[in-house]
Amino acid sequence: MANSINTNRGALVALQTLNATNKALETTQNRVNTGLKVSSAKDNGAIFAIATSQRAEMGAQDAVKQSLQRGQSIVDVALAAGETVVDGLTELKSLAVAIQDSVAGSDTETKLMADFDAIAKEVHSALAGATFDGVNLFKTGTLIEVSTNTSGGKFTLKAAADPAAATGLAFGGTATPATGVWAPAGTVAAKRTAYTAASVDTALNGFTTVLADFGTKSKSLDRQATFVGKLQDSLETGIGNLVDADLAKESARLTALQTKQQLGVQALSIANSSSSILLGLFR
Template sequence: MMPNSVNTNVGAMIALQNLNMTNSDLMTVQNRINTGKKIASAKDNGAIWAIAQNQRATSGSLNAVKDSLQRSQSTVDVAIAGGEAVSDLLLQMKEKALAASDSSLDTASRTALNEDFKALRDQIGKSVSNATFNGVNMINSGGTTIAALANDDGSSKLTVSAQDLSLGSTILGGGSGLTATSSIGTQTTAGAMITTIGTAIGAVSTALSKLGTGSKSIGAHLTFINKLQDSIDAGVGNLVDADLAKESARLTSLQTKQQLGVQALSIANSSSSGLLSLFRG
């Protein structure tokens, strides 16, 4: 047992230590409530904070991946729209060629059919050249192959190959197929053009199928990236977010404890005044 002394008040020292600990805990709880985080900086828990920062970096990088996928999907979809226009024009051109192959046509009718045919042919060129998104065209001559980002470090790409649907391209039959000068001015050329366009229709359909598959793959991967980012963000929240209901209850408890600590310190400080009674006569 410590002797009674006016120089050293052990009870007050212990009460002050406890009050300081309570105040420190109270400050921590208030900070958690203010920020909504139980780990707001590296000094709170260095290891967990570092893990959370790494995952935040991954989540942030996935924003760039989503942008790339969305931009690529739009580019492919525009290319598909252009390709479908080409396919529709080919169907009309085949109809014109079939009509022009009729030997009973007079010159005026054949000329009119040929003019319609050439207008449709030229429209193919316009449709192809205008199928551009953000400066990228996948179906023109020398079209751009899409290579969208697929992961957060750029080491994986999602590729959709360009499909040249321009007049004179391999898909439209090359030099002996549908070109910028093709016509149906005679019965013979009209008959040959029926086969040429029929082959081109099949080839364009195959090209569109490849573009459609590519767009679907990009869309599926975009959905996955969205879910992955949500899961990462939720994981970071599990690591660093405070349980506000729990912290609120703890705040009330610590406030009560703080008041009791102040009273205990007051009582301990007043105990030394009792020594004065020993010197009263």
């Protein structure tokens, strides 16, 4: 091959090799710095698009988890109030038995009925206070739902048509579930007719049925929340499999490329010196 000072083929080849090494080194350094083998669409458009879509799905799952946690809090508050109500109804049954055993018109009857009235008011007050984030499961007229997935799935905590739990706890008086106000029957005779063990049993059975339904729903929400957590973990692992760099391999590759870069620089230097050697032919 003819020697020429105008065209240094060796230098051109060395420069191309060095440029390729520098480009590979830049890619490897970016992977080491970011921990990602696909950090932008330029690295791999298809994988970047998939990873971006799945990250958006993970963000949406966070919203679902928050919705489920809100639902759990609503139900937990209702169950806590429900325990107070059950304790009150249990005490009311004892009072009802004592009232029926007392002499009509006696001072004992009056005191027992006063106790019954006080506890009944506490029961209704507890029901009205069982509110979380403006939601009360013991009231009626409002559909209460929470999201269970990103596709629009809903879990119903309370249907709009469900009656208020307080309506079965009137004991001959007037209950207003919306405000928690309860007014006892107006006459002693009406109270004696309403304040019986049988009426308390009826109220207790109806109320515990409501609590049992809430308990079942609480468990369902807990299972849904656990599933969403596992789903998020799976999505995160899947995204990692697509875009995460193997840092052990990249570290070894970085060392090799740095050595190759140094050799490339030396090779280019040698190739560039070939032109000066031609000067010796003219001495």
